[in-house]
Amino acid sequence: MKKILLIIIVFTILSTTLLKLDLLDRETAKSLDSACMLMDEQPDSSLNILLSINPSDIKSEYLQAQYALYLTQAKHYNHINENSDSLISFAVDFYDANKSSNPIQRMLGHYYSGIINANARKYSDAITDLIKAGQLAESQNQYLWLGRAQSEIARIYNKMSAFSEAAAYDSLACQAFRTSGDTVSLQLQTLRVCLNLNQIKH
Template identity: 30%
Template sequence: MHKFKVQLYITFFLLLLLVACNHNSRQIKYIIEQAKSCMDEYPDSALLLLQDIAFPQILRGKERADYALLYTQACDKNYMTPVNDSLIRIAVDYYGASKSMDASLSYFYLGCVNWNKGSNVEAIYAFLKSLDVFPSHSENRLFMQIHIYLGECYNWEGLYQDAKEHYFLAYQEALHRNDTLCIIRCVD
């Protein structure tokens, strides 16, 4: 009888743990979706939402990659880009093999982190990889940003012709999108 009670308690505890984990997983997915939806207009709110995730180190798979990408993106948009690439590499490792917007964003932010830590060659590689995995026929401002950052990196390295090419590509895309802010940045 005593053995049966112990087994019953263990079963109950495991069931309770399973329900709690499932609820927590849904809550984390919700927070990640909310952070994604407000990232462009309210990156400070996205950062606060992501900081509400209590133990991000226990996340796995897509949730972990999404968290790593979104947290790095939110930090960058709030002018707090880290100089350590360990977080964004989680997203690069997860999405890197696909030709998707998430893969392109992951490599783009890896480039931003490398640029901020002064590793221009690594930044150029990451930005070029971001272009390589950028989905064809995608209408996204990221395409311009990649070319602007490549122009900056090449300019910094003294490769002025390469810089000019990427500034021009960003300028053409800005004209196509009627993005006056980007046009100004390209010709500045």
């Protein structure tokens, strides 16, 4: 009888704990959805929502990866230049291990990993990440992100004074932006191609 009572008590405690964790993850999921919706138009509000989340409360690996990706993205949108990949690397590893379920998130993970590695002057790692992001973007017909990845590679080559390579990637970015219909990005890239050509001549 005592053994049965003990089992019931343990089961009740576990059930209550799991319910609390489930509720916490549901609230986190709602906050992450809100942050995602605000990312483009109100990145400061998106960042505030993400900063209000206690990462230690997130038990689901899927939500942990989403949190890591969105927080990295929100910081980038708010012009906060990160040079540590400790956060985004979790998202990259998770999405690489679950390739088929989250192709867009996987692409974004490699893109922002590339940005951070570039900030840290790990240019070889950055280019590798950005090439991967571009491949994933193209496979999903995400030509805006393909152009962005190629544009960032061009920036890196410019920093390395490899102007011919930079101009080549700027031209590729122009093609991607033209396909995406993003005329503003296309105009900026076209200008950069001209600037790079002038640097090559001199």
